[in-house]
Amino acid sequence: MEVKTILQYVLALFMIAAGVNHFLKPRMYMRIMPPYLPRPRELVLLSGVAEVLLGIFLLVPATTRLAAWGLVALFVAVFPANIYMAQHPEQFRKIPRSLLWARLPLQVVLIAWALWYA
Structure with a gap:
């Protein structure tokens, strides 16, 4: 199996797990x-439903491209939450300030990763 395919599965599983977590810990996500x-x-x-479905669809060859573009849109849509967290570190004291800021370029990495499959 080639690296691109392995990373496709990693991204899909990451998205599915993150989406499920929206239902297990919704208050955590509401805070951000x-x-x-x-x-x-x-x-x-x-957004939890979207993450689960897009993660699944990323693994289906017939829907991989559509899912990849959906992930790009999702990553752009959640960017304001990452900005909010970085701008209000006092509300997220358990998370180091550097990690709050690191989330911003991480979104760019996630977008590029999804675009690889678009």
Whole structure:
């Protein structure tokens, strides 16, 4: 199996696990939602569903490209939450400030990773 395929499975499993975690720990995700976004619980659950489905679809050859573009859109959509966390470190004292800022370029890496399959 080639590296690209292995990393496709890694990304898919990461997304599925992250999506499931939205249902197991929704309050954690609600805390990182910028306050200007309406209905945070519903948005957390919706993004969890999207992550699970896109992770699964990334593994199906007929839907891999569509899933990859969906992941790109998702990573862009959740970027404001990462900015919010970096701008308000006092609300996330358990997470080192450097990690809060590291999440920002990580989104670029995730977008590039998803684009590899688009």
